């Protein structure tokens with residue numbers, strides 16, 4: 001097989017490339033994006049691989065998340081979208097994936113002209129669909145029960161919920177890196193002009209996003225006096241925190257969680273002044289199936305290593321398209 005997924009989650013493409021986890025014999029490691037579950041074993045890859053490939057934006061994000069010394073432990077080569085890189089007789093090209101800043105799909109073309117594609121994580125909306133012979137894809141929402149029929153209204157809903165919250169004072173938004181910045185961008189685009197208060201890590205990630213062209217609004221570090229005063233007085237501002245801080249800050253404030261695990265309605269009230277908004281950076285089930293339909297592969301491998309419905313998705317693909325599909329690694 002020209003592609004597989006190892007028991008440790010490495011997506012192997014062609015003869016030389018291991019994506020998103022460490023794999024001893026492969027000379028090239030690819031990091032599709034800067035989420036932790038795609039940086040597995042990166043430290044070892046940096047030491048063992050000839051080259052570690054990623055986009056410039058992903059490198060900048062890892063530099064702020066892990067510290068600038070981390071990637072110096074190996075030879076990192078940054079690749080632009082659409083620019084092919086040759087290794088021995090194979091060609092490796094990154095294409096944009098609509099997920100977080102810097103996210104890439106990976107195309108490997110071997111000597112026989114076989115197109116081996118790995119989508120990485122993606123949302124179908126702004127992701128170019130690549131023609132593939134062998135397609136490896138994420139399967140986060142790979143079950144037919146994971147459909148979001150409410151579509152694009154979510155952004156408007158988010159804006160009005162935040163505006164409603166600001167009437168009561170400070171609004172806390174909790175999410176993962178990348179997603180928080182997407183929320184900032186949506187609010188900024190919709191002219192929500194209050195200070196955005198952020199802790200150190202979120203600040204640095206946001207600055208990388210701005211350097212790569214996102215427009216986020218006016219950021220204030222939470223440890224600065226001015227920001228502390230805003231929060232203490234419950235003034236009109238928005239505080240953005242990583243999901244991991246949800247039990248540590250803003251306990252009595254208006255709180256919004258941004259999460260993809262929401263299918264029935266785009267917004268759910270879970271307690272008084274506490275809401276979940278269904279803003280996802282992954283395709284839902286229909287988006288995953290749509291990718292397969294347009295990519296026209298002969299074989300599909302669904303990622304059964306990361307949190308997902310890989311088995312179900314592989315079954316659905318076999319049923320709908322009559323092509324081979326399997327979930328790897330086997331569980």
Ligand SMILES: [Zn+2]
Nearest residue numbers: 033035099121
């Ligand atoms: Zn991701």
